[in-house]
Amino acid sequence: MSSILALHPITRRSLLSGAAAASALILLHPFAARASANQAHLRIMETTDIHVHVFPYDYYGDKPNDTLGLARTASIIDAVRAEAGNSFLVDNGDFLQGNPMGDYMAYQHGMKDGDVHPVIKAMNVLGYEAGTLGNHEFNYGLDYMFKVLAGANFPYVCANLTKGQLASDPKNDELFFKPYTIVEKTITDGSGAASELKIGIIGFVPPQIMLWDIKNLEGKAQTRDIVEAAKAWIPAMKEDGADIIIALSHSGIDGSGQSERMENASLYLAGVEGIDAVFTGHQHLVFPGPKSFDGIEGVDPVKGTLLGKPAVMGGFWGSHLGLIDLLIEKDGKSWKIVDFTTEARPIYHREDKKVVADVPDRADILSAANAEHEATLAYIRTPVGKTTAPLYSYFALVADDPSVQIVSNAQTWYIRDMLKDTEYKDLPVLSAAAPFKAGGRGGADYYTDVPAGDIAIKNVADLYLYPNTVQAVVITGAQVKNWLEMSAGMFNTVAPGAKDVALLNTAFPSYNFDVIDGVTYQIDLSQPAKYDGDGNAVNPGSNRIQNLSFEGKPIDPAQKFVVASNNYRAGGGGKFPEITSDKVVFAAPDTNRDVIVRYIIAEGTINPSADGNWSFAPVKDATAVFDSGPKARGLIADVKGVKIEDAGDGADGFAKFRLVL
Incomplete structure (x- = not known):
């Protein structure tokens, strides 16, 4: 039997819950409803720390799991797009390693020229527009990573990973990737008129990869402090015409005080002038949300801000879709943010101490990775x-x-x-x-x-x-x-x-x-x-x-x-x-x-x-x-x-x- 069909079925109760959620999702976001002729609603969606979890399946336990899987997160995305005036999907890293499918692909299957990794297949189906690297992208070596990334239909950016020694000026670093990309989007404003918007995306990886993956990186790469790299490149993005600048920070939130080569630097990254919004990850937590980041100066875990700027951390393994909604307004020839909301939307909830799936699988995502899923099942058994x-x-x-x-x-x-x-x-x-x-x-x-x-x-x-x-x-x-x-x-x-x-x-x-x-x-x-x-x-x-x-x-x-x-x-x-x-x-x-x-x-x-x-x-x-x-x-x-x-x-x-x- 195909494993697509063999997956634990969504219960009728789950489907009703998911249907209720879906019916709610068709309502336009308030920004889309209220945008005037010179205003537009822009919704930016984030996945982060997927760790090869395409299927809602626990390979270690060899059983389905309703708390994870990009196929579940994906089922939110279409409805989320329907709520929005304009939307944009990004990934914040750590997609390549983390479960036996990742190991099977690296150690058993390998990546021949022309092969596309199952996570990249799924991302291509979903229509990502940009991504950055997480620390676990380096676990199988640089050559393997580049073979995998070659299959992506969207650009990867990283501003603090260099090919050799750091230059005196970060802008003279010889980088493995473009530090940023500027995506030109045609957006629709409140009157229905089309306008051009330039969205700048810059990415960062924890500098600690040089410790964690020294066997793969020593003598081949170097990393720069996240905030230092941002301060160098953000002005260049402005010069290139970016209207809105989004930071993809595979780095968590730490309020202990800024330090050199900080692992979890997203709070201080938000303080860099010119950055408009920050997507975070790496810590496998949810932001905005209670408990995890309470009491940290400069962090509002209810509104979802870092130093007053919108920020989100979308859980891990596909558990949440991170959302930053921007109401933007045309100011002469460029755009500015006039309001925002943030949210981390889950794929499940707990009811009577049991996990209840809020959404079903998205079939085309399962199909994209099904051959590798079946091969992984044989491998782990x-x-x-x-x-x-x-x-x-x-x-x-x-x-x-x-x-x-x-x-x-x-x-x-x-x-x-x-x-x-x-x-x-x-x-x-x-x-x-x-x-x-x-x-x-x-x-x-x-x-x-x-x-x-x-x-x-x-x-x-x-x-x-x-x-x-x-x-x-x-x-x-x-x-x-x-x-x-x-x-x-x-x-x-x-x-x-x-x-x-x-x-x-x-x-x-x-x-x-x-x-x-x-x-x-x-x-x-x-x-x-x-x-x-x-x-x-x-x-x-x-x-x-x-x-x-x-x-x-x-x-x-x-x-x-x-x-x-x-x-x-x-x-x-x-x-x-x-x-x-x-x-x-x-x-x-x-x-x-x-x-x-x-x-x-x-x-x-x-x-x-x-x-x-x-x-x-x-x-x-x-x-x-x-x-x-x-x-x-x-x-x-x-x-x-x-x-x-x-x-x-x-x-x-x-x-x-x-x-x-």
Whole structure:
């Protein structure tokens, strides 16, 4: 059966909901209705962080998923266009990597001359008018990226990615792409008359790609600070006649103060004179919207503005369509903005803790990518070995965990073999690994869950989401302790006698909660975190890591260790203290996922039971609470070394649990 037909059908209730939404969408936006003879309504639509999710399908779970998919986002687009006087569709990057279809295309299918990538096929059908790059476009190398982009029927722009060393003047940088494009649109004003409008589109990528993808970019590329590049190029866009200038910023919103080569620079980018609106992304959040950006100076999360200018972040994986509506007015020969609204429109909602699809699939988008979807299904279902026990991450943030353990086992196995004939052969090998799927922003189903029995490629991808490559660093015992102190920022402080304190620091991403295997230790939650999220020692006297031992003895602060990890962490990703690229002694050509596959094949049958090398230190008469997936309720008894109780229901479909300390 074709997978287009085999996808989970939209329920009658969903269709009614979608139909109701569609009927509402046919109403003109107020700007389109009120525009006068010298005014026009311009609606700019954004997708961002698609990460190869064309189909509403979870390849890791091998099942349909109503919270994602460009085919769903696409079904909003026609109706949204119908509401508007004039419209314009852009993409804000991170489309090329992120699920097994991306890996299948890069590693199995490849890109021959004339091939068009399935995401690009879908985008061509939708009629995008411009796009920029995200950091994940570089994960498979520059040559592959350029082959993919060659299939696009629209231009890509990036103003801060250079072919070599930075020039003294950004306008003299030798860029891989045009820094901007100016699209000439014929628009209809309020009287029905046609006019010409020049829309300038400029794009930016996080400068940190030079750390995250050093193996693909070192000696081939360089990046410039986002705001610096914008200040150089925006005047040129004005000189070229741009009436309206839109920034495609694959960079999030951070109000901690402007700094050089800032990763999430969109707030300060909005302050550049001449930019009229900012599309953001990268953080996998929704803007405008509640919670995520409350209390940041210069950010209005209700109106949807950054420093007073309209801005939007359209979620991730196709979950939302970002919309900026402009009422523009002709001022002599050019146009100016006189009013605006912003919105991030979702493809689903939650009802009685269940996900309800608001829109159906758009059939032509499914058709565009169906051949590659079918090939990906065959690819992910290929068995590579067996496991004697289930692999799940429901309790990966509160106890030593089998899904993290298998990653560490594979990394240790690989690095020992790679270094056996080197000067590092006699150093002890440790391994650092973190849970990638641990709920959080991914939702109540966002957990690794592999049953005992056959392990397929889809399961390995589920264990390790990203195409990182293995790297190893040599560090001291003291630096091992600080690495763990940084990881312990995952947790809030729990004082003796405290009851049901929120355990997890929601601002701390689970992929930065590294467990280091090969040593044993406890985490004392009664002490505050030593480091903040940027690796600054905010509580330098704190020692959350207790009883840190190697081979049964207190670790020697001066002893040297090899630590197996990945290119992101070894290159400085996460800003762990003293973990930088100068400590790297081995940079593998192999991805961590490939190493896990090889390990499973070599072992045939694996035993992934966690070895219990870390735990929480007792905190007298204290309890803390955390969320996990509802399925975790049936697994409490299997978790060793920690007392966990069911604490009822959490928000947004999560279950709540109590940790007795």
